[in-house]
Amino acid sequence: MFMFWTRSINVKVCDWLTGSGSSLLKVMRSMNQCLPEKVMTHFLGLSGQVLELERQGSGGTWHVGLIRSGGKLILQPGWSTFVSANNISQNDLLHFKFMGESKFEVQIFDSTGYEKFIEESHKLEINIPAIKEELDDLSQNPRKCVAPYNEVIYQGRYIVLNARQKRRAKQLASEVQAGNPAFVIVIRRSNITSKCNICIPIKFSAEHLPKETRDVVLHRPKKEMMWPVKYYYRKGHQSFEGTLWRKFVQENNLQEGDMCLFEMVKAARQITFVVHISKAIPDNVG
DNA sequence: CGGTATTACGAGCTAACTCG
């Protein structure tokens, strides 16, 4: 194994990009989220993507954007959330193990060399405020609800959620990193057929999305592909519509009754959603 | 119970495509 230390940037590099064994160590001298210059060239290909940072043993996964700015690679957005959720402090040692694609396994050691384990209070749970609120909405608001598997029960124009569907929603929410805004949508016929559009909850768009029509990017966990989608802003209601949304629907084999959780990751001027999908009928695509 | 907010859906216009 080839190793070297660069004093100035406190980085140790092992077997750079020779496969799943590639890794780096970073000493948290500050909460600066820039990738060190001497290693950033190895990750230029990941620029603009959303990295998956998985805490070894905790089962927790965080999505952090990697953007290029001023000749540097910066972990943003989501980095501060990752830091706070994992109780990272100065002089902690972070070990990023490259697992392929855009996935890293992270170990965190304190300044004395002991590994820091995630505390109960920081574990990803359903008590993420924004998500819990959304799930409560799902339970109470028949507009957003659905029945199990492909048996979709419509109440007027809306559909009805049962216990199994609520459990699926909670399972989805557990995949979201604390702090990121998110909303849940249950796929209806009209979302995937004919005009093919999907309404974004007005409360979410008012709080987190721009008041203008623009392009956003959808990203699937554990998948390299990204889908540019048109976000339409209109007074009173906002939506994903059009061919690009249709393409996302088709390539992810979305069916009526499937549940999608849109986790928002905002990077500089680019808005990215990590889309967690719970299939009504499990297939090999999702 | 009535006014307001939110969501779902479809109408209508326009652009792109196809075919003779």
Add this chain to the structure above:
DNA sequence: CGAGTTAGCTCGTAATACCG
């Protein structure tokens, strides 16, 4: 190249929930 057809974009509104 023009007419007919299809698909996409934008907006309006009906239906329903929410709230005072």
